[in-house]
Amino acid sequence: MQPLLEVEGLKKTYPGFQLNGVSFSIYEDCITGFIGANGAGKTTTIRSILHLISHEAGTIKFKGKDILKTEKSFKDSIGVVFDEGFFYDELTLTQMKNLIASSYSHWDNGAYTHYLDAFSLRPDQTISSLSRGMKMKFSLALALSHHAELLIMDEPTSGLDPLVRKQFIEILKEFMDQGGKAVFYSTHNTSDLDKAADMLVMIDNGKILFEEDKDMLLETHRLVKGKGLLPAETKKLFLKVEQTKYGFTGVTNQVEEARRIFPDAVFERVTVEDIMLSHMKEGKPV
Numbered sequence: 001m002q003p004l005l006e007v008e009g010l011k012k013t014y015p016g017f018q019l020n021g022v023s024f025s026i027y028e029d030c031i032t033g034f035i036g037a038n039g040a041g042k043t044t045t046i047r048s049i050l051h052l053i054s055h056e057a058g059t060i061k062f063k064g065k066d067i068l069k070t071e072k073s074f075k076d077s078i079g080v081v082f083d084e085g086f087f088y089d090e091l092t093l094t095q096m097k098n099l100i101a102s103s104y105s106h107w108d109n110g111a112y113t114h115y116l117d118a119f120s121l122r123p124d125q126t127i128s129s130l131s132r133g134m135k136m137k138f139s140l141a142l143a144l145s146h147h148a149e150l151l152i153m154d155e156p157t158s159g160l161d162p163l164v165r166k167q168f169i170e171i172l173k174e175f176m177d178q179g180g181k182a183v184f185y186s187t188h189n190t191s192d193l194d195k196a197a198d199m200l201v202m203i204d205n206g207k208i209l210f211e212e213d214k215d216m217l218l219e220t221h222r223l224v225k226g227k228g229l230l231p232a233e234t235k236k237l238f239l240k241v242e243q244t245k246y247g248f249t250g251v252t253n254q255v256e257e258a259r260r261i262f263p264d265a266v267f268e269r270v271t272v273e274d275i276m277l278s279h280m281k282e283g284k285p286v
């Protein structure tokens with residue numbers, strides 16, 4: 001796998017919070033989900049990558065080149081979608097598009113019209129008349145209309161209904177089918193990542209907890225449900241385990257050992273949410 005974007009040693013300090021040497025890569029032909037609790041540092045990381053905020057240390061390379069030295073070509077190569085689009089409410093979609101299109105070297109009006117049609121958006125509508133879902137679709141249409149190689153999105157699906165989220169995933173897959181592309185997006189909708197993600201990057205309290213292939217994670221973890229009281233000395237087999245008066249439920253990545261010790265327990269496949277929760281303890285990393 002070829003890294004398209006490499007983030008190395010990113011540091012950004014706010015009072016009471018620090019991105020602390022954040023490093024990870026976004027690979028070509030991969031949809032990478034960026035997960036973590038509220039306040040973990042997802043938006044701060046994305047804004048630092050996009051240079052919307054300054055950072056104190058760290059390098060960001062796109063196709064092996066420092067983006068500070070290739071600012072214009074990096075901007076041309078990425079499509080960006082935020083939770084709330086940065087739009088002027090009083091403008092029509094066409095007026096807003098014209099403003100944005102002029103800053104890209106390879107704007108493709110045919111592609112833009114295609115997406116506007118596909119999303120049932122009217123060019124003469126004003127931004128203020130768009131619902132949340134329509135705004136996201138408009139953002140996506142803009143992000144996909146200048147031959148971007150990498151889509152970077154911060155919670156693009158927050159507050160959207162399941163049907164729009166399904167459509168969103170279909171568009172991402174269509175984008176990826178072109179080949180040589182990559183998507184990086186933060187979300188709390190982990191069930192979408194079960195369907196769409198190839199890689200997962202998890203951040204907690206400003207530090208990367210893991211950067212893994214999703215299928216590998218799902219393959220190497222199991223949700224274990226057993227009866228009775230869990231012996232204290234076996235707790236270390238679990239990333240997180242909960243005991244009730246009826247039995248215990250926990251996520252393990254030591255599946256063979258757990259099967260040996262709990263032959264009567266039920267072993268179920270995990271979801272991205274199970275993995276995420278198993279790495280968090282009441283908002284703090286284990």
Ligand SMILES: Nc1ncnc2c1ncn2[C@@H]1O[C@H](COP(=O)(O)OP(=O)(O)OP(=O)(O)O)[C@@H](O)[C@H]1O
Nearest residue numbers: 014015016017036037038039040041042043044045
């Ligand atoms: N402009 C700012 N000034 C001061 N602190 C900030 C600023 N922006 C973010 N922070 C702090 O940085 C931390 C990380 O915030 P960030 O928005 O990156 O988290 P997040 O993972 O995107 O959270 P969420 O899932 O809730 O969107 C939080 O503690 C937040 O309060």
